[in-house]
Amino acid sequence: MPIPATLTKKIRVMVVDDSMVARSLIIKGLSAHPRIEVVGYAINTLDAKNKIPQYKPDVITMDVEMPGQNGIDFLKQYLPSHPIPVILVSSLNLKVFDALAVGAVDFVRKPDDQSGSETSFLAALAQKVIMAASARPRAAAPAAASAGPIPKLGAAPGLERVIIGLGASTGGTEATLEVMKRLPSDIPPMLIVQHMPPGFTKMYAERLNRLCAMEVREAQSGDELHRGLALVAPADLQCRVVRIGNRYTVNCTPGEKVSGHRPSVDAMFHSMAETVTCKMVGIIMTGMGQDGAVGLLEMRKKGAYTIGQDKESSVVYGMPGVAQNIGAVCVQASCENVASVLLRHLKTLG
Numbered sequence: 001m002p003i004p005a006t007l008t009k010k011i012r013v014m015v016v017d018d019s020m021v022a023r024s025l026i027i028k029g030l031s032a033h034p035r036i037e038v039v040g041y042a043i044n045t046l047d048a049k050n051k052i053p054q055y056k057p058d059v060i061t062m063d064v065e066m067p068g069q070n071g072i073d074f075l076k077q078y079l080p081s082h083p084i085p086v087i088l089v090s091s092l093n094l095k096v097f098d099a100l101a102v103g104a105v106d107f108v109r110k111p112d113d114q115s116g117s118e119t120s121f122l123a124a125l126a127q128k129v130i131m132a133a134s135a136r137p138r139a140a141a142p143a144a145a146s147a148g149p150i151p152k153l154g155a156a157p158g159l160e161r162v163i164i165g166l167g168a169s170t171g172g173t174e175a176t177l178e179v180m181k182r183l184p185s186d187i188p189p190m191l192i193v194q195h196m197p198p199g200f201t202k203m204y205a206e207r208l209n210r211l212c213a214m215e216v217r218e219a220q221s222g223d224e225l226h227r228g229l230a231l232v233a234p235a236d237l238q239c240r241v242v243r244i245g246n247r248y249t250v251n252c253t254p255g256e257k258v259s260g261h262r263p264s265v266d267a268m269f270h271s272m273a274e275t276v277t278c279k280m281v282g283i284i285m286t287g288m289g290q291d292g293a294v295g296l297l298e299m300r301k302k303g304a305y306t307i308g309q310d311k312e313s314s315v316v317y318g319m320p321g322v323a324q325n326i327g328a329v330c331v332q333a334s335c336e337n338v339a340s341v342l343l344r345h346l347k348t349l350g
Contacts, residue, residue, distance in 0.1 A: 010035060010036060010037040011035055011036050011037065011058050011059060011129060011130060011133045012037055012039045012055070012056065012057045012058045012059070013030055013036055013037065013038050013039065013057055013058070013059050013060070013061060013129055014038075014039060014040050014041065014042065014048070014051065014052065014055050014057035014059075014060050014061075015027055015030075015038060015040075015041040015042075015060075015061050016041065016042045016043075016044075016045065016047075016048045016060060016061065016062040016063065016066075016071075017041070017043075017061075017062070017063040017066070017089065018043055018044055018063065018066040018067055019063070022063065022089070022110065023041050023043075025118060025122070026038075026061060026089065026122075026125065027041060029118070029121075029122030029125070029126070030061075030122070030125065030126055030129065033126045035130055036126060036129060036130070039055045039056075039057055040054070040055040040057075044066050044067060044068050044069070045066060045068065045069045045070070045071065045073075045074035046068060046069065048060070048062075048074065049074075049078065052082070052084070057084065058084075058085070058133050059084070059085045059086075059087060059129050059132045059133055060084055060085070060086045060087070061086075061087045061088075061089050061125065061129070062074075062086050062087070062088055062089065062104075063088075063089055063090065064088055064090045064093055064095050064096060064099050065090075065091075065093065065095065070095075071088065071099055071104075072095060072098050072099045072102060075099055075102045075103050075104060076102045076103075079102065079103040079137060080103075083103075083137045084137070085105045085132035085133065085135045085137050086103070086104045086105060086132075086137070087104070087105060087106050087107065087108065087125065087128050087129060087132050088100070088104050088106070088107035088108070089107070089108055089110055089125065090107055090108075090109065090110060091109070091110050091112065094203050094207070096200070097173060097203070097204065097207050100173050100174055101174055101177075103137050103138060104137075105128075105131075105132045105135045105137055105170065105171065105315060106128045106131070106132065106170050106171070107197075108121060108124050108125045108128060108197070109121070109197040109198075109199065109200070124197075128170075131170060131288040131316060132170075134316070135170065135171070135315050135316050136314070136315055136316075137315065138171075138174075138313075138315060149213070150182065150183065150184045150185070150213055151184060152184045152185060152186045153184055153186050153187070153343075153346060153347070153350070154186070154350070156349070156350025157350075158279070158349040158350045159188055159227070159346060159349060159350055160227070161278035161279055162188035162189075162278060162279040162280070162281065162346065162349060163188065163189055163190075163191070163225060163241065163248060163272065163276050163278065163279075163280055163281075164187070164188055164189065164190040164191070164280075164281040164282075164283065164342070165190070165191045165192075165193075165268055165269055165272050165280070165281070165282050165283065165299070166179070166190060166191070166192045166193070166282075166283040166284075166285065167192075167193045167194075167265025167268065167269065167282075167283070167284050167285065167287075167291065167292040167295075167296075167319070168192075168193070168194050168195075168265075168284075168285035168286060168287050168319075169194070169195040169261075169265075169286070169287025169288055169289065169291065169316070169318075169319060170195075170286060170287050170288045170315055170316045170318075171285075171286035171287070171314065171315025171316055172194050172195070172285050172286055172287055173194060173196075173204060175285045175286050175309065175313075175314075175315070175335045176192060176194060176208075176285060177207075177208060177211060177212075178335045178336060178338075178339075179283070179285075179335070179338045179339045179342075180208055180211075180212040180214070180216070180230065180339075181211055181212050181213075182339035182340070183212070183213065183214065183339055183342070183343070184213055184214070184343075185213040185214050185228055186214075186227050186228050187213075187214050187227065187228065187230070188227055188281075188346065189225035189226055189227060189228075189229050189230070189231075189248070190214075190229070190230035190231070191219070191225075191230075191231055191233065191239065191241065191250065191268055191272075192230060192231065192232045192233065193233045193239060193263045193264065193265045193267075193268050193292075194232065194233070195261055195263075195287065195291070196235050197235055198235040198236045199235065200235060201218050201232050201233065201234050201235040202218045202234070204232060205217050205218040205231075205232040208230070208232070212230075214228050214229065214230050215228055215229050215230070216229075216230045216231075216232065217229075217231065217232070218231070218232050218234050219231035219232060219233055219234060219239055219250050219252055220234075220250075220252060221249075221250065221251050221252045221253070222249055222250075222251075223249060223250050224247055224248070224249050225241075225247075225248040225249065225250070231250060233252070233263035233268065234252055234263070235263065236254070236262055236263075237252040237253060237254060237255070237262065237263060238252070238253055238254070238255040238258065238262055238263055238264060238267045238268075239251070239252050239263050239267070239268055240253075240267060240268060240270075240271035240275075241268070241271045241272050241275050241276060242271075242275065243275045243276070243277070248275075248276065255267075258270075258291075259289070259290065259291040259292070259294075260289065260291065261291050264291055264292075265284065265287075265291045265292030265295060265319070266291055266292055266293075266294055266295040267295070268295070269282055269292055269295025269296050269298065269299050270294075270295045270298055272295075272299055272304070273295065273298035273299045273301070273302045273304070274298075276302075279303075279304075279305075279349055280299055280302070280303070280304035280305070281304060281305045281306070281307070281342060281345065281346075282295075282296045282299040282300070282304050282305075282306045282307070282328075283306070283307045283308075283338060283342070284296050284306075284307070284308050284309065284319055284320045284323045284328075284329070285309045285314075285319070285320060285335070285338075286309055286313075286314035286315045286316055286317070286318075286319070286320065286335070287316055287318055287319035287320070288316045288318045288319070289318050289319060289322075290318065290319060290322040290323075291319055292319050292323065293319060293322040293323040293326055293328055294326070294328075296308075296323050296328040296329070297323070297326055297327065297328035299328075300327075300328055300329075300330065305330055305345050306323075306328055306329050306330045306331075307329065307330065307331055307332075307333060307338055307341055307342060308320040308323050308324050308328070308329035308331075308332045308333075309332070309333065309334070309335055309338060310332045310333060310334050312334065313334040313335040313336070314335075320332075
């Protein structure tokens with residue numbers, strides 16, 4: 001049987017970085033992968049604009065901070081008319097989230113004394129490049145006019161005993177924000193797992209806290225769940241729900257990887273299915289692979305209401321696609337409509 005062309009054709013990659021050391025490391029590392037061909041490089045965004053038509057890359061890796069025009073402004077101008085998947089290669093920098101907001105598909109943290117070895121960096125980058133080759137990059141939509149404060153859900157007794165879990169990976173930083181910014185300040189407690197390198201989950205939680213109505217912070221062991229609070233699982237720790245009497249807290253521990261990840265959506269969803277005796281909602285968003293699908297199915301079997309992001313709005317329809325295929329999803333919705341589906345369900349519990 002012939003091998004499908006999609007598995008034999010190499011992914012054409014262009015590397016954009018002003019550092020010769022970083023460029024050499026990335027080019028050498030990616031070129032060693034059997035599925036990747038580095039077709040060229042650029043030393044800044046202007047150089048990239050001139051060379052992209054020549055090299056015709058399938059995927060671009062790009063530093064965020066470069067002399068002249070930075071990566072963020074480049075993405076704002078270029079992606080709407082040239083939707084090429086871009087993987088950011090960045091140090092610990094809040095601007096990564098600004099670049100993701102304008103259309104970058106994913107990011108990898110540059111190696112340093114804290115973030116690990118060059119080998120693990122290159123392995124992560126190669127994996128994300130392969131994923132990005134089939135991703136659907138979404139250029140930033142024009143900012144919508146503010147509709148004013150989101151109406152609160154109110155003091156309905158049924159809403160005092162609800163816990164919401166949300167999991168996402170590739171494309172999830174912005175997809176999760178799209179959901180969270182449409183929710184009121186008195187939302188039932190939420191737990192969020194987003195696959196992300198160490199150092200970034202705290203910055204991500206702070207970003208959500210600034211942009212959303214509820215309180216959002218990085219989870220710590222012992223944090224008690226309550227209305228109006230959303231907790232983001234810390235990078236490199238497993239975050240699980242723990243019941244103490246009629247209260248619920250979280251436990252964040254090193255532990256083994258689950259479904260290939262730490263934090264893992266499956267680890268969180270499984271803990272909810274096993275521990276939570278009140279009402280539950282599980283939400284699975286865009287992401288590569290299948291982390292969260294089996295855990296979401298366990299939640300649904302325990303009576304949870306489950307929502308999956310649809311294919312059309314997913315950057316990568318991996319996690320929500322598997323969840324849909326195994327029967328873990330009660331209803332699918334676009335990224336922009338997940339919040340309204342959730343709120344409609346919550347109002348039936350009040």
